[in-house]
Amino acid sequence: MNPRMRWRKFVSNFMLAMTGVCALVAVSVLFFILASLVYHGGTSINWNFFTKLPAPVGETGGGMANAIVGSAKLLLLATLFGVPFGFLGAIYIAEFSGSKVAFVVRYSADLLNGAPSIVIGIFAFSIAVHPFKHFSTLAGGFALGVMMIPITLRSTEGFLLDVPRTLREGAMALGASKWKTIATVIVPAAYRGILTAILLAFARVAGETAPLIFTALGNSYWSHGLNEPTASLPVMIWNYAISAYDDWHRQAWAAGLVLLTLILIINILARAILSRGISVPR
């Protein structure tokens, strides 16, 4: 082997090793994040964290019960608002519409999906806060729901189009009407995919902070009904982290740990559902 060849071999091995290092660094960030959250927040997770209201400034203790309930309410509203639009919209463009209409709907969804979350926040503010002159849970749920629409719509459409043509033809040949075909054959065939899409959309908005800070705002107490501002885990993490109190910092870490655990579990669940034998050939 001449020196030139040896040099080229060396460069090749070196660069390939470097790409491995890059991959390792990228993946290790995830474990670093998890480890830091457990290290800084693990000890602050106790019964009080889940059941108590935030303590007044200067007092230690207290919890984030109102933020947890607030987040649950916001996410429920978001799902109730976002999923029907995404799901039924996807059925329309996948099953009923012509390709031009489908293009327009798809394009709008992509536009919505690409909009920065803070912009969605401004939009929700001008639709659901400004006219009523007060911040509310409803406005926050609307903001998150708007973010769920494009994610649900685009993936649902993809999974519907993946349903084999033979299934449709079989149902039609048996005399089923179109909507019956959709409701009893196509949607059930694609339900794993659709469920995954909804779960991923849910997980995505569960951690969103920016659309909430001027729609749901925040609240140190319980929020009653849907017309009052409400606390939520992501906004709480933000407020507590940039505060000046050590006790709040600890709680921010704990809230971060709870939030990330929830999001990762939903993500893993979604992927598990999808990989469990989908009936659609790729």
Place this chain on the structure above:
Amino acid sequence: MSTASTTLPSAGPAAGSRSFLSRLREGDEIARLVTFLFAASVVLITILLVFELWQGSVLPRHKFGFAFFHTSVWDPVFEKFGALPFIYGTVVTSVLALLIAVPLGIGAAIFLAELAPARVSDTLEFFIDLLAAVPSVIYGLLGFFIVVPLMREYVQPGLKNTLGFLPFFQGPAYGLGFLTAGIVLAIMVIPYIISVSREVLLSVPRDQREAALALGSTRWESTWKVVVPFARSGIMGSIFLALARALGETMAVSMVIGNAPIISASLFSPGDSIASVIANQFSEATGELYTQSLIELGLVLFLLTFLLNGLARILILVTSQRGSGMGNA
């Protein structure tokens, strides 16, 4: 691509062959109408979004015009609003993020697509996907409590001692600032670069690699001189996608950038970005002009990400079509 056209014809002839009444009785027309209303609402919501941003920023657009973009006084008390410091901060932090994230991300994508066995690659990709799901505020939390002290105690003094003659690395080391925001952003966008680049690299036809190897190139040469150039436009697409993410990123940046409308060549200096100034000031903004100026910033951000996302999509599409076209031939 082919699926869209193969599923559609069933709507045409099958529907037309039955009478409107029978279709109505069987519920087809109702289902079509109901789903149409939902699909149309999606389009309406998007139009409304653009309309609200445009309508909501009418005052500053008329009052300041283009001066909004190139003046740097942001004074709510005297109602003077120039967005230059925020535009500057957004651009600087995003460019910094890309400078760090692009080499790392593409390197990792090459490893996943070219070297790692399929199972290892899939497992790592799974972790990368999870990483992409970590919310912004968590990155902010880690940035604020871990990266900022690290920057203040070690990185910034170190840079000052070695590269301090450059204007970028001068001034007091606060920890908070452009450089820290850039680094945190880089960590956040790496997963996007990896995922998309990996897909694009995997779509490069096998014979391209084999031809290069058969001509006597080493594994790295075939990767770097044949596979990567083949996938170039798709990789560019992933970079634009990452840039669009970085520009719109709000919470993490607002926690580590320092929140001061400063334009400074020094990367150690605190600054502010478009998204972060909206997050910090919007709910407290008093007066129509103040609020509307912030909405105009939102409009700018929306248009920027809109352009970048469009460009990214075209580039990724071009590569994957080129790949599949060559594969079939």
